[in-house]
Amino acid sequence: MKLAVVGGGSTYTPELIDGFARLQDTLPISELVLIDPAADRLDLVGGLARRIFAKQGHPGKIVTTSDLDAGVEGADAVLLQLRVGGQAARQQDETWPLECGCVGQETTGAGGLAKALRTVPVVLDIAERVRRTNPDAWIIDFTNPVGIVTRALLQAGHKAVGLCNVAIGLQRKFAALLRVTPAEVHLDHVGLNHLTWELGVRLGGPQGDNVLPKLLAEHGDTIADDLRLPRQILDRLGVVPSYYLRYFYAHDEVVRELGTKPSRAAEVAAMERELLAMYGDPALDEKPELLAKRGGAFYSEAAVDLAASLLGNGGSPVQVVNTYNNGTLPFLADDAVIEVPARVDAAGAVPLPVPELDPLYAGLIAHVTAYEDLALEAALRGGRDRVFRALLAHPLVGQYAYADGLTDRLIEHNREHLAWA
Template identity: 65%
Template sequence: MKLAVVGGGSTYTPELVDGIARLRAELPVTELVLIDTDEHRLGLVAGVSARILNRAGHPARLSTATELEKGVAGADAVLIQLRVGGQAMRHQDETVPLECGCVGQETVGAGGLAMAMRTVRVVLDVAERVAAVAPKAWIVDFTNPVGIVTKALLDAGHRAIGLCNVAIGFQRRFAALLDVEPSRIALDHVGLNHLTWIRAVYLRGEDVLPRLIDQHGEAIAKQIGLPEPVLHRLGVVPSYYLRYYYEHDAVVAEQKVGTSRASAVKEVEDKLLELYADPSVDTKPDLLTSRGGAFYSEAAVALLASLFGEGGDVHVVNVRNNGTLPFLPDNAVVEVPATVTSAGAQTWPVAPVSPLLAGLIGHVSAYESLAVRAAITGGEDLVTEALLAHPLVGQISVAERLAGRLIEVNRDFLPWASVR
């Protein structure tokens, strides 16, 4: 199969290539094309990626392209992993909301909306161009904010599925705590992208989540950044993104005196690129683990293997709701377990969701619909409405001020706002 990676110059890419090399029995990639407009980064990343494949004796042909159509032509799958504006704009996403007393995070709240405003139009353009030269290709979206971007792709009629590494991260960590193989663990994982809870952890058909919380509550709480009593109170494990909701004011106070995550990641990326330039480096650097995206390669390779193999495996993916959560519209995008085959993803039946979870899911899902509209149509009024709908903003004066600031800071990436 031919796999094209849009944003192939990302420092994440060697993580993906390492997975392709290690898991070749699951996913027989014969051609891998890395596509990026930044020729310098692309050359460094492609170089170390080729060495990783060679070290593993993997037969895939690796090539690069700076022109999208040339790279994706005839592809079976196109993985999109873009960061429009790079770490510089991520820094703005993480700091501008703090001016208004709101959480500064690249995918959550006002920062997430800013990222969506820069990203959605770009990804839709990529998808249209992919459809012209690779009409049967599956688009796998790893571009944040995944839920919003995936909804935009599906609304436009593209053959797309969204992927995040949060669920596989939980699966691997729970398996380690239980000292079992990850494949023996199944999760009742429910919600939206970056707004999910683990309601059950199944081992041989038994829900062992209560045991995990009782025996390993302190370790789990540390991983998600919430007090251990929260786990016992809720009886579920919130993802670490829930800290932005459950401890909003404490997080804002921390962020105001700290440095942005973007600054730290920029330093890591610079060091990674130096390593990638070393011709002796032919394995995934240990430093890559501090970049984020743990288990990304396993999640991506396993999903692609189901889409292009015999299929039938279960993956936690971002897909149309279509009645899965009955309190949401069918065209919402949810992040839940689904059986994946060449025909796509079929969600599993989901047990009733408690009001505590459903209320927040419904609130953020409504915001995501408005975020897609604001990102595509543009205009300060629509940006303000999306912010007003988000539970981490929700005040008209704050929404109005933030809308103006987000447009001002992102103006160079917003065609509709380019006229001053």
């Protein structure tokens, strides 16, 4: 079995490698190709990856290359984890929206739109080259904004499934609080990528007992602290929102907070420099503890599980993924991309039925889906007016003066990545 990772020079790749090594029985990889245009980073990451495989007795071969076409040739699955423009572009996404009084964040709001505009054309080009080389390969997208990118891939006819680590992170957290194994915890996880709520936490499977009320009663303070939301909000809602809902439920508070401290991009950039120095140590043969602060916890486990299921090698029968709605949420079009539990096998992902949604959640999902429609249109066709329309539609922007100012800033800061600008 051959897997390729586009963006393999990421400092986060050793987390993925560690998962491949530990879970080699679930996903028996014979060849793993790390693909990245940054040859210096790729050499450091590739060296550590080989040492991790060797230490854990993995027999697979690890290849590094900057040649995309050669790297994906013959691959059974291709994982996408790229960041167009690097941390420098992320730094911009997290700062210039603040000038208009709007949240600066890399996956939602104006910064998220900028990332989508930079990313969608690049990902579609990669996917088309994968299809020419190996039309049967699955594409697993971990590249943000996952919902928009996955929809672009599916709309273009690619065999693609989107993946996010929010659900698996919450599953692991709840399992620890309940003192059960993660496999015993099933989430009623509903929404869009980075816009989800846990409507239920069930023990034993999709039809198991809902222990969410007990979880909130006994551990509400801990969960609220992790989400950085007031405990009373969780109690009033009776659900657990993803931590990305803080940008919606406490927008002005977040904007004030972001204006008083270094950006997350700056923190990550500093962390990456330190990590790369560690990766160059020939004695290092495991992922360093610092990597846990980089973000993306449990991504490797989720990626192994999804790839194993798609490639017919086992894997969990039900996983939280991003895929076509196809009637699951009746208020959305069938070709909207949602993030819900789905049955996953070699034929792809089929969403499971979900509980009926309170208008409080359905309304915001519908609103953000409308934005994502316009965002994808802007990413595919370009043009200032399309960017403006997407920003005006976003619930974190919504005023024409803000949308105008943000449009000008977005284009100015991303001109080198926008073919039409």
